[in-house]
Amino acid sequence: MSFSLFLLNKRSLFAFASCSLVCFFMSYQSSFLTEVLRDEKGIPEIWNGPILALPMFFYTFSCILVNYAVGRVPRRILILISFLMLAVSMVMQGPSQMLGLPDNNILMLAGFALNGVAQGFIFIPLLPDALEAVFIKERILEGKNEQLDQLISDYGSGLYGTFFSIG
Numbered sequence: 001m002s003f004s005l006f007l008l009n010k011r012s013l014f015a016f017a018s019c020s021l022v023c024f025f026m027s028y029q030s031s032f033l034t035e036v037l038r039d040e041k042g043i044p045e046i047w048n049g050p051i052l053a054l055p056m057f058f059y060t061f062s063c064i065l066v067n068y069a070v071g072r073v074p075r076r077i078l079i080l081i082s083f084l085m086l087a088v089s090m091v092m093q094g095p096s097q098m099l100g101l102p103d104n105n106i107l108m109l110a111g112f113a114l115n116g117v118a119q120g121f122i123f124i125p126l127l128p129d130a131l132e133a134v135f136i137k138e139r140i141l142e143g144k145n146e147q148l149d150q151l152i153s154d155y156g157s158g159l160y161g162t163f164f165s166i167g
Contacts (some may be wrong), residue, residue: 003155003158005155011137018083033051041105093112130156
């Protein structure tokens with residue numbers, strides 16, 4: 001048993017790579033966002049913290065809602081829809097002359113909020129999807145060998161944390 005069970009499984013590797021990608025989308029702007037808010041958007045510095053925390057606030061609520069969605073929508077479809085939401089949120093965060101989106105603070109804040117919602121609907125189903133992919137490919141019946149199930153879960157959790165940190 002090794003990490004190769006996950007890394008050589010396309011579906012599992014896609015789930016972990018998705019985790020890194022989402023981490024990038026939630027953190028890439030933090031290094032320059034405070035200057036943009038102050039200099040370009042004219043927002044007082046006192047609002048930097050709440051604005052940077054906006055995705056986290058909405059992420060918290062989406063974590064609660066994802067339980068209802070997972071039971072009604074197949075996990076991979078939910079992840080795909082969530083990535084589309086993430087893409088829309090990224091477009092909303094910046095002005096676009098090509099798409100006709102104005103340089104509007106409300107639109108930017110709504111993009112941050114939608115980003116947080118999308119994160120919850122992506123992060124939570126990814127690990128179970130990676131685990132399921134390994135169980136299916138290796139033809140392991142979950143629940144038949146508890147020690148093997150725990151070992152696979154431990155390897156999956158370790159990789160999930162690693163790919164989260166890479167992002």
